[in-house]
Amino acid sequence: MELERRILHLLENNARLSCKAIATMLDEDEARIKNIIEQMEKQKIILGYNTIINWELLGNDGVTAMIDVKVTPEREVGFNSVAEKIYRYPEVRCVYLMSGTYDLSVVVNGESMKDIAWFVSHKLSTLDHVQSTVTHFILKRYKQENFIFEEPEEDRRLVVSP
Amino acid sequence: MNSMKRYISNTVESIPPSGIRKFFDLVTQMDGVISLGVGEPDFVTPWHIREAGCYSLERGYTMYTSNQGLLELREEIAAYENRRIGIEYSPEKEVLVTVGVSEAVDLAMRALLEPGDEVLVPEPSFVSYAPGATLAYGTAVPVPTYDIDQYRLRPDILSHYITPRSKILVLAYPNNPTGGVMYEEDLEALRDIIIKNDLLVISDEIYSELTYYGRHVSIASLPGMKDRTIMMNGFSKAFAMTGWRIGYACGHQDVIGAMTKIHQYTIMCASIMGQKAAIEALRHGETEMRKMVDNYNYRRKLILSGLQEIGLDCFEPRGAFYCFPSIKKSGMSSEDFCEKLLWEEKVAVVPGNAFGASGDGHIRCCYAASIPNIEEALERMDRFLRRHKEIRISNIV
């Protein structure tokens, strides 16, 4: 498990590392690393590989909202079945069960605020067991998955020094 | 304009121009260079340390400190050194906070040397020791180390260079530029010679936290060596704090007292903001530091295997953040190699002879660079080596 963990820590920060590079960094055999990664993909320990994109730089003005959802839990299944009904929508990026004043936190992407308003009023709040929603639009991203959006990543060091 | 050269002191004139400086001037004229030529971390100082520096300014800590440095910092240093190398230094008498290890080296040379005293400097080495000795009217005596010995200082070679004027031995391990380390048994093998010849040791341990195999041992911790050793360490490398300019020296109170005397008249004290940040680093910085060390270690392995793949022989560096491969196979001198590599492929590495004559035939590659940059630099070097191999073969045929 130790080796798996170390591989995952490396991939978590940079999904594009080659098996060869990982093998070198961990003093392991490349084939073994490849095999372990494939195993973890099969076991859904690794669910997939994403790219973190600053769409704003492309002039895209899509909208993301975080929606607090209050839900009446259902007998037997608790929150799971409502959560599933929500996460099946492709525009929903994340769904979390939360402690505190509301139950589900839902992250939704849309082309415009109208888009999201429509989703909330027509799809989300009309679901059985959903009591109420509070929608927060994201105005600006500063940091996501450890990446800082604005700070230029320039190397300020002298190019040659002792 | 008239030359003012004749006014310059002979001592200063006698110091040769820095090989690194020359190269720096070349590189700065170019765009798009990937640099493996730096001598500092690619991390910026961890945020909590920067924040402590800012906070100290907000609170109005903008004054001088005592010459020796804030007592609070010296106490943290003493505790840290006790954890790191197992030695107890008195924060009141045996610790001096300096403007980097650079200043500590200078102070020690000036506090200890009489004109003509000799300073044994194992080479290849960091560039400051020999000029430091010269500026204190001493004489630097280069002692070669070799890649077959993994750049450890060999007792028989050391003995060979000792004279009645030998006074100081510089030990700087893990080493810049080679990445070589000296383990306990290697240091133990030098101890007799040091004591028998009544030498003092300047032990520059600025890279000690960046030791990737085994445990760093300070020569000061060997029997009979604490008083003979001026142990130096700083925040530049392990805590990624080069720009803050904080280091320190620990040693016998007479030596530290003498160094403090010079320091009080020439520097007064290290900056209080830097000292405040350094306190934060020692109190809460070790987790982040460990992460940075792991990160260097990954890149160390990548570059080492990359260099081997493109056919450059390189002994495995076990500390610091440098590789020191041999480029003898290319048939070029170090300087030639570096200049051509820069012009043709825009990769900056430092010629080995900038670190002393025994560094010739090698180049220093710093792997405190991003992984994509390391990979790209290796590709470019590969292309470069292939091209020059073809040129050489066609010249022979």
Ligand SMILES: Cc1ncc(COP(=O)(O)O)c(C=O)c1O
């Ligand atoms: C071996 C060695 N000692 C000392 C220094 C200087 O350290 P400081 O920033 O503490 O003056 C360096 C910097 O490159 C170094 O490589």
